[in-house]
Structure formats: structure tokens, C-alpha cells
Amino acid sequence: MHRRAPGIVLAVLLLPGLAAAAPDVDTVVRQVQERYDATRDLTADVTQEVTVASLGKTITAHGTIAFKKPGKLRLELTEGDVQTIVADGTLLWLYQPKEQQVLKAPFTAAFRSSTPISFLTGVGRIADDFTAALDGEGAEGAEIYLRLTPRRDGSDVGQLRLTVARSGFDIIGAEVHDPLGNVSRLRFEHIRRNTGLDDARFTFEVPKGVDVVAAPIGQ
Numbered sequence: 635m636h637r638r639a640p641g642i643v644l645a646v647l648l649l650p651g652l653a654a655a656a657p658d659v660d661t662v663v664r665q666v667q668e669r670y671d672a673t674r675d676l677t678a679d680v681t682q683e684v685t686v687a688s689l690g691k692t693i694t695a696h697g698t699i700a701f702k703k704p705g706k707l708r709l710e711l712t713e714g715d716v717q718t719i720v721a722d723g724t725l726l727w728l729y730q731p732k733e734q735q736v737l738k739a740p741f742t743a744a745f746r747s748s749t750p751i752s753f754l755t756g757v758g759r760i761a762d763d764f765t766a767a768l769d770g771e772g773a774e775g776a777e778i779y780l781r782l783t784p785r786r787d788g789s790d791v792g793q794l795r796l797t798v799a800r801s802g803f804d805i806i807g808a809e810v811h812d813p814l815g816n817v818s819r820l821r822f823e824h825i826r827r828n829t830g831l832d833d834a835r836f837t838f839e840v841p842k843g844v845d846v847v848a849a850p851i852g853q
Contacts, residue, residue: 663766675702675831678822687815706836720838727838737849
């Protein structure tokens with residue numbers, strides 16, 4: 635059974651933080667977009683927890699992610715649910731060793747403006763594509779939550795909740811609910827921006843003996 639690439643991981647990393655004095659939501663969205671616009675490349679450690687509603691099971695994975703404009707990313711989960719996701723600006727590749735297959739999709743199909751991944755690729759704009767709302771704060775006000783709901787009907791992402799560190803203005807977590815009731819929780823550490831990543835990091839070579847199939851992403 636094909637699994638969708640956790641594209642939401644890509645979008646979260648580039649979203650910036652919020653002002654220290656709890657601004658209105660329009661100010662938050664503007665700051666988020668400005669922070670993203672100023673990010674040329676980014677790397678971080680990531681922990682992902684996916685709760686599959688139909689199974690009543692949560693799967694945890696750990697790894698790293700790297701991004702570079704325009705449209706390049708590499709996500710490698712090496713502990714837990716092992717997989718590699720690479721976007722080179724033309725194609726998206728999802729390699730699942732346990733399945734012995736690589737899912738492939740056109741970049742434009744995988745990175746639609748109606749999904750949160752659009753932040754990462756520059757395809758969409760937050761204010762244009764989502765309805766945003768402030769959604770509370772964490773313990774002692776150290777974290778602020780921002781909720782984004784896609785404006786376009788029929789989106790395959792129901793709602794996105796970002797966790798923002800008030801100190802440093804970094805996105806350090808996200809929670810994504812899809813229409814089927816599945817929940818993806820993400821946590822980011824050791825975020826590094828604008829370090830001059832090499833384009834070679836975003837190439838993908840299909841492993842020998844692995845099938846390549848067209849991924850059912852987007853219509």
C-alpha cells in the first residue's frame with residue numbers, strides 16, 4: 635500500500651517565528667512569510683510521530699532534513715520508519731527500503747500551493763492559500779501556536795498547527811491532521827539556516843533492484 639510522502643515536514647522548517655509580544659494574526663503571518671523569504675537554505679534534525687487512525691498505532695522516526703531554494707530538499711529518516719525523500723526541483727522521489735520501491739512524482743504535482751509544503755518551495759503564499767489563526771501558547775509563554783487551514787476545497791491536508799519558539803523565532807514543531815483522522819507530529823532541533831548547501835546533496839540515485847512506480851500524489 636502506497637504511503638504519501640510526509641511533505642508537511644518540508645514546509646514547517648522554513649516558517650519563521652513570532653514577535654515576542656503576541657501580535658495579531660496578520661502580523662504573525664507577515665513575519666512568517668518574511669522569515670521564509672530570507673531563508674536560502676536550511677538543515678535540521680527531525681523527529682516524526684505518525685498516528686494512523688485505522689490502525690490505532692503511532693510510528694516514530696528520527697532523521698535529518700535539508701532544503702535549498704529553488705525547490706530542493708532531502709529528508710532522511712534513519713531510525714524507526716526508514717525512508718528518504720528527495721526533491722530536485724523537477725521530480726519528487728520517495729524511497730522506502732522496507733517496501734523495496736521508489737515512488738516518483740512530478741515536482742509540480744507534489745508541491746501544490748494548497749498544501750503546507752508550498753511554503754518550502756515558494757509555490758504559494760501563506761495569506762493567499764491558508765486561513766490563519768493564533769492558537770494559544772505553551773508553558774510559560776515560551777512557545778506560540780499558529781493554526782493554518784487550507785482555503786481551497788478538497789485539500790488533502792485538514793489542518794496544520796505550528797509550534798514557534800518565542801526566543802529565536804524558530805518553528806520547532808508541527809501537528810498535521812488529515813481528513814482521514816491521521817495525525818503527524820513533528821519536532822525540529824539544531825536548525826541551521828543559510829550555510830551554503832551544495833546542489834549535489836539534492837540528487838537521487840535509484841538503488842539497484844528497487845522498483846520505481848508513479849506516486850498517487852495530487853489530481
